[in-house]
Each structure stands twice: as C-alpha cells, then as structure tokens.
Amino acid sequence: MLIPFNKPYFIGTETRYIEEAVRSGKLSGDGIFTRRCEEWLQHQLGVPRVLLTTSGTDALELAALLLDLQPGDEVLLPSFTFSSTATAFVLRGAKLIFVDSSADGPAFDTAQLETLVTPRTRAIVPVHYAGLACDMDAVRAVAERHHLAVVEDAAQALGGGFRGRPLGTLGALGAFSFHETKNVTAGGEGGMLVINEPQLIARAEILREKGTNRAAFFRGEVAKYSWVDVGSSFLPAEINAAFLWAQLEELEIIQQRRQAIWARYFAELQPLAQLGVRLPFVPDYTTQNGHLFYLVCRSLAERTALIAELKQQGITAIFHYQPLHSSPYYAPRHDGRLLPWAEHYADCLVRLPLYTELEESQQQCIVRAVLRFYQIV
Ligand SMILES: *Cc1c(COP(=O)(O)O)cnc(C)c1O
DSSP, X not given: OOBOSOOOOOOSOHXXXXXXXXXXXXXXXXXXHXXXXXXXXXXXXXXXXXXXXXXXXXXXXXXXXXXXXXXXXXEEEESXXXXXXXXXXXXXXXXXXXXXXXXXXXXXXXXXXXXXXXXXXXXXXXXXXXXXXXXXXXXXHHHHHHTOEEEEEOTTOTTOEETTEETTSSSSEEEEEOOTTSSSOSSSSOEEEEEOOGGGHHHHHHHHBTTBOHHHHHTTSSSSOOBXXXXXXXXXXHHHHHHHHHHHHTHHHHHHHHHHHXXXXXXXXGGGGGGTOBOOOOOTTEEOOSSOEEEEOSSHHHHHHHHHHHHHTTBOOBOOOOOSTTSTTTTTTSOOOOOHHHHHHHHHEEEEOOOTTOOHHHHXXXXXXXXXXXXXX
C-alpha cells in the first residue's frame, strides 16, 4: 500500500463552480465568487474584512506594505518557518530579528520577545506552526507595551483557535494560505488577508488593486478611479475563488475529518512519549485544526532511519524547515545569535501523512509502522 504525504481533496463541485464563473463572462478578480468567499469568511471569523489574495505569500506581502515599514525597521519572527514569512518583510528593507523555537515545541519562544525589542522594532510575526496557536497573550502583551504591530502568519491555521478565538483574528492582520498542501485550497494556489483593524481596510483595498481606488469606485464611493498609492496585484482570478467556494462549503466536514485523524495519531502514538520521542505540544489555550501531525525524534540519525523505514513500507513521511537564520540568504545578515531549538526541530521533526481522505486502515498501517520502528509492538 502506497501512502503519500499529502493528497489534495476534491469535493466535486469545484468544476461546476469554475464552469459557472467561466460562463458568467467575468474572469478577473473581485467577481461573484470572490465576494461570496470573502463575505462567508468574514462571518465565520467574525472580522471586519477579508481580502482574497493569490497566495499566502502575497497576503504577507500586502501586510508588510500596509505597515509602511522603512529600511532598517526590525521585525521579530521565528527562524523555524517558511521563507515567505521572512521575504515579505525583507522586500520592504526590514531587518529580521529571528526568535528561537521553544523547548516545548516549534512555535517561537515568547519569553524571548521582550529582550529582542529595540527602538527600531515595528512588528511581531507569530507563526502558528501546524495550526497550533502561539501564546498570543504573551505576544500581545509585548506588542502593546512597545506599540508594535502583530501580523499573524496563519497560513496553516484555518480553523485553529486560541482560547476559543480563531487564529488569524488576534493581531492587526492575519495571513492565510489556500495552497494545495493546506486544509482547503483555491485550486492549487491562493490566500487571504484578514484585516482586524477597520482603519487599515481602505488602504488594503487600494494596495491590492495596483494602487488604485477601484474598489471604492465600484461601490460608487468615488466618481472615477485613479492611482492614489503604491500597490501591486494581489487579487486572484474568479476561477480560483470558484474552486475555493466549493471547498469552503464543505469546510466543516473537511476539518472534522482532519481533526479526527490528528486526534487518532495523538492518542495512538502516546507510548512514544515514554521513550523521549515528543508528540505535538498542545497547551490548553490551543485548539488543533488537523493541519499537520509531527513527531520530534531524539536525534537526526533516528529521524533519518525512521523516514527510511517508513519509505520501505510505502509511507511518505518528511522533515520540515531548515532554520532561516542559518540559511544561505540570511546567515551573512543574521546578528549571530545561536538558535539551538530551531536547529533541533530542523534536525529532528518529522511529519506523518495527513490529508482529508486518509483512511483509518491506512492510518493504522502508519501508526503500526512507527510503533514497530520504536519496538513498541
Ligand atoms: C504555506 C505557508 C506560507 C505561504 O503560503 P503560500 O500560499 O504557499 O504562498 C507562508 N507561511 C507558512 C507558515 C506556510 O505554511
């Protein structure tokens, strides 16, 4: 039996909605499906504005533009994350101040934030790795004390929660991804920016629309539209929004299935904890969203052997990020601090297959293979 790491889930209505979009004769962005997705998501998340974007990366770039960062401004972010979390701010000339992961889990260690704040610090970018919440009380306390913006990288976090509140709604801005590897997809690539501060909405619409006030024009708020600010093109085509709408209609079922798979892994792999192999860190403030399930092996050699053993049995398990502070691009620019926990998760963390259609029998196979590797069964 071959078990891939990920498999995009299709409901079946995607193609029908795409056809509808094509027949409507309006294919560019901000059409019926885009609006439908945005309104539905605003309601679900309880936020004043959601803007669909072409990717999670673009949502982060739009966020960085909105903050008006100047060259030399400093941004606090984890080292153990995807490059997009960093590139969005590097494009604005910001200096990245990498925060180490914590001993408990890959999320950044909020206890370090305060010590890294300087007069140039402008923003904190928590990444909700695996859809599990960072300690947002701690993040917000530091942000409030030093008047810093909080931009959540919630790319993996749709449906996850912090003290019962949806992730991506706790900072000024929240960036989500609808890439095919995430819980729901906009047909391969897509994303959204959640705007929680109403005073940022009008400018966000302008920056997303090539620096024009076209959105206001279509609402009849201005007589003609003009170039009024910097900007770029961040809006997705209607066929992507149509695809996404089909997935959002089934969101609850998708999430339930994925959360059930996650919960089974968590329960059935508990025996590993006694050996010192770590399971996901789930503090009581976080609600898992079934995005990603990881284990932290005791060494790089052990992880390599585990991945090889699973591969032998047709199961694809994979490691995750290489730390950004020691990456070829940023190492020469990094301030030299050692970030041992980020290195640790880079060496020892492994992700098990988790996708909506993963069957219970397949999952049992994976669990047995892992437990056998550790000689527990
Ligand atoms: C997926 C992801 C992104 C980027 O999203 P794209 O839609 O692929 O551009 C950014 N940050 C994190 C943490 C991600 O997992």
